[in-house]
Amino acid sequence: MTAGTPVHSVEMKGVTKSFGGVKALVDVDLQVEKGEIHALLGGNGAGKSTILKVLNGVHVPDSGTILVEGKPLTEISPEASRRAGIAMIFQEMSLIPTLTVAQNVFLTREAKGAFGLIDDRTAERRAKDLFDMLKVEVDPKATVGNLGAGQRQLTEIVKAISQNAKVLVLDEPSTALAVSDVERLFAFLRKLRSEGVAIIYVSHRMDEIARIADRATILRDGRHVITAPMSDLPVETMIEHIVGKRSRGLSDVVRGASNVGAPLLELDNVSGVEKPKNVSFVVHSGEVVGLAGLLGSGRSAIARVIAGIDPIVEGEIRIGGKPIAITKPSDAIEAGVALVPEDRLRQGVIAEHSVAFNITLAVLDRLSSNTFISNKKVRDLTDEQIARLRVKTASRDGAVRTLSGGNQQKVVIGKWLSTEPEILVLDEPTSGIDIGSKSEIIMLMRELAKAGKAIVMISSELSEMLSACDRIIVISEGRVMDDISRADLDDALAPKDDPVAQLQAAERKLQIVIQNALTKSQGGTHVH
Incomplete structure (x- = not known):
């Protein structure tokens, strides 16, 4: 960076943003x-995505000011941010799969x-020049839907830099990239930095942050914690600021002793x-096992294979000691496996339909005779799950969309408990719900394990995993x-x-184990 007084490409002051009474950002400066x-940096729910979406014009702040190169951003919209020179690559890719790479890069x-x-042809030539600058090979004529995850991510990056951005925002850009592609990306970002571009880089991969960033800002619970040069922020210090002093929250959840039985779910190579x-790995009856890892580590891929959504290329799954051929979801359900998916609204429920319809959807064949569904059986099963899970709903006939996020999640869990599984796989079961519902769902997992079920939990919320699990497998x-x-x-x-201090200490230790696992898998040096 040039000597003298810093020139702020971006200055955000006192930014506050609430969603339905929940404060996502409180008086944040960046x-x-x-x-x-x-x-x-920050944990899940810290406010990182929200402040970036404010900067990019997706969310209008309740209060605060935004200046880009000293000029106030008076209109808050994606188009206004783009005109101001801000380009952002979201975690959720914005590419259109039916168009070519070049068509996506220069869309609009x-x-x-x-x-x-x-x-x-001109678009293809310009796109090729940009990929050549990045020193990566992506065919500008290729259809995006046919690309691998890494090539799609590189296309997103080229799309952003094609806009001659003054400010480039990258949200978890390396998740889908090979190690060699990450090195090319870093070389290109350093080149942009030397040309005066301001780059905001979001990642849970702290080894990457330590290598590429000049300074860091850490958010926690929607508030600014610290901004400091990377020389003042070794990995242990970053983790300490990210974890911080939490409210009691999940520290009140008592795990209790486990009554671990025989192996129920076994994955063999x-x-x-x-x-x-x-x-x-092995999961025993009576055990809650967590799968921990960073975004893109492969946790959800394991769940999808167990549930028969994605195919097994090699290896064996055994349930109750017997090899089971799981080639489709119905095979998994028949074998006693149920998956509560990561995205409840797109994969878990049909929001416009009733609570009863959703809870009984997976077992309609058991509730019918002579091709007719028994309304009494539907009512009885629905009421049983509503009572068991303490679902707050005015009526079993009410639409799921009218429920809170926590109660919608309970409906998804109720649907799969209705199949009477022996093995329950929960992918991000507490995402986007209030602390009370989180505690209830964690206690439900403990109760199911106590009843002899095998539970696999995937979560990015380490405090929740530590509150729920008997054992944690790092991926x-x-x-x-x-x-x-x-x-x-x-x-x-x-x-x-x-208990609050105990949970915080355990979370710090687990954070370091996860960071070391990433480093080990990529052949680097460990954090101690």
Whole structure:
């Protein structure tokens, strides 16, 4: 960076944003200098995505000001942010799969030829020049839907830089990239930095942050915690600021002793098309096992293979000691496996339909005779699950969309409990719900395990995983990197009479284990 007074490419002051009474951002400041790579860090729900969507014009702040190169951003919209020179790559990719790479890169900014017609050849040539700058090979003529995840991510990056952005925002850009592609990306970002572009870089991969960023801002619970040079933020310090001093929250959840029985679910060198890779682990009856790892580590890929959504390329799954051929979801359900999916609204419920319809959808064949569905059986099963899960609803006939997020999630769990599974796989079961519902769902998992079920929990919320699980398996790059007893994450130095401090200490230890797993899988140096 140039010497002298810093030039702020971005200056956000006192930004506050609420959603339905929940404060996502509280009086947050963010300053990013010209010619700087600035890391934005924080746990899930810290406010990172919200403040970036405010900057990008997706969300209008309740209060606060935004300046880009000293000029106030008075109109809040994606188009106004783009005109101001802000380009953002979201975690949820914005590419259109039926268009070519070049068509996506220049979408809404198409090159025109004679008579004002779109000139695809010019777009393809310009796109190739940009990929050459990045020193990666992606065919500009290829249809995006046919690309691998890494090539799609690189296309997103090229689309953003094609806009001659003054400010480039990258939200978890390396998740789908190979190690070699990450190195090319870093080289290109350093080149942009030398040309005066301000770069905001969001990642849970702290080894990457330490290598690429000049400074970092850490948010927690929607508030600004610290902004400091990377030289003042070793990984242990970053983790300490991210975890911080939490409210009591889940520290009141008592796990209780486990009554672990025989192996119920066994994976033996199981591989999928891309992920997982030679994964082996065992889950016993009466046990809650967590799958921990960073975004893109392959946790959900393991769940999808177990549930028959994605195919097994090699290896074996055994249930109750017997090899089971799971080639489709119905095979898994018949074998006693149920998956509560990550995205409840798109994959878990039909929001416009009733609570009763959703809870009984997976077992209609059991509730019918002579092709007619028994309304009494539907009512009885629905009422049983509503009572069991304490679903707050005015009526079993009310639409699921009218329920709170926590109660919608309980309906999804109720649907799959109706299949009477022996093995329940829950992918991000507490995402986007209030702390009370989170505690209820965690206690439900413990109750199901106590009744002899085998529970697999995937969560990005480490405090929740630590509250729920007996054992945690750490995944990186699609592989099992560690298998840790929950008790091994307790800190002997944490006060025995302070459950909040105990949970925080365990979360810090688990954060370091996950970061080390990533480093180990990529051949780097560990954090101690």
